[in-house]
Amino acid sequence: MLANPLGADIILDEHHVTAAMFGNPSFHIPINPATGGAPEGAHMQGVLENYGVFRSPVVHDGHIQRWENRNPHISAVAVVHERLYSTDWREEVVGRHPPANTSMEAAVDAVFEAHQQVAAGIAAGEEPEGGYQWVSLYELDGEDAVPVPADWFDGPRDRRYGFHPDAGAYGRKLPDPSG
Numbered sequence: 001m002l003a004n005p006l007g008a009d010i011i012l013d014e015h016h017v018t019a020a021m022f023g024n025p026s027f028h029i030p031i032n033p034a035t036g037g038a039p040e041g042a043h044m045q046g047v048l049e050n051y052g053v054f055r056s057p058v059v060h061d062g063h064i065q066r067w068e069n070r071n072p073h074i075s076a077v078a079v080v081h082e083r084l085y086s087t088d089w090r091e092e093v094v095g096r097h098p099p100a101n102t103s104m105e106a107a108v109d110a111v112f113e114a115h116q117q118v119a120a121g122i123a124a125g126e127e128p129e130g131g132y133q134w135v136s137l138y139e140l141d142g143e144d145a146v147p148v149p150a151d152w153f154d155g156p157r158d159r160r161y162g163f164h165p166d167a168g169a170y171g172r173k174l175p176d177p178s179g
Contacts, residue, residue, distance in 0.1 A: 012079045012081070012136070014136070014159075014161065014172065017077065017079060017136070017138055018138065018161070018170065020053070021053055021054045021055070021077060021138060021140070022048055022053050022054065022055055022056070022057075022170070023048030023049040023050055023051065023053045023056060024048070024049040024051075025046060025047070025048055025049075026046075026047050026048075026049060027044055027045065027046055027047065028044070028045045028047055029044045030042040030043075030044075043062075045062055052070065053070070054069070054070060054071050054074065054077075054140055055067045055068065055069050055070065055140065056068045056070065069140070069142055069143060071140070071142065072142040072143040072144040072145065073142055073144045073145055074140050074142050074145055075139070075140060075142060075145040075146055075147060075148050076137050076138055076139045076140055076145075076148050077137075077138040077140070078135055078136070078137050078138075078153070079135065079136040079137075079138070080133060080134075080135055081133060081134050081135070081136065082131055082132070082133045083131055083132060083133075084130070084131040085128035085129065085130050085131055085132070086127050086128055086129070088128075089121075089126075089127060089128050090118055090127075093114055093117050093118050093121065094111075094114040094118075096114070096117075097110045097111075097113045097114040097117070098110060132157065133157075134155060134157030134158050134159070135153040135155070135158045135159075136158070136159045136160075136161065137152075137153045137158070137159070137160045137161065138161045138162070139160065139161065139162035139163070139173075141162065141163055154174065158174070159172060159174065159175070160172070160173045160174040161173060
């Protein structure tokens with residue numbers, strides 16, 4: 001678990017956390033130097049950088065055969081997020097002021113109008129106080145780990161990620177990403 005009480009700029013979204021857990025994603029594209037194109041029968045391949053992450057794919061003939069679990073005792077990684085209600089309020093105010101067109105002048109005008117409305121709202125005492133928290137839980141399914149109970153971190157804003165055995169992939173489990 002990572003604590004960030006000073007609010008350092010650390011990106012803790014699904015993409016970056018899973019890259020830290022399973023390896024930075026990259027793509028290998030074979031190129032025939034004579035033609036500048038792909039060699040016949042060759043295809044682009046997605047690869048996860050293996051630098052001692054939690055779990056690494058074992059690849060054979062370009063397909064993941066299984067996952068090697070380097071830390072089978074770890075159940076999950078939990079990221080605790082916090083956001084101020086005033087941030088939501090400011091974003092909502094800014095969203096009410098779209099630029100009239102794609103010019104820089106229109107963008108500056110829209111930002112200025114939004115800034116004026118935010119300042120007026122603050123002066124009128126409309127800026128909300130307080131904040132809220134939520135947890136993003138990234139399950140690891142370690143062979144020697146105790147699974148995190150399903151009713152932990154199941155609040156309305158909480159997110160849960162894990163392996164989807166039927167799909168052979170890792171992604172969001174709760175709330176249901178299709179719903």
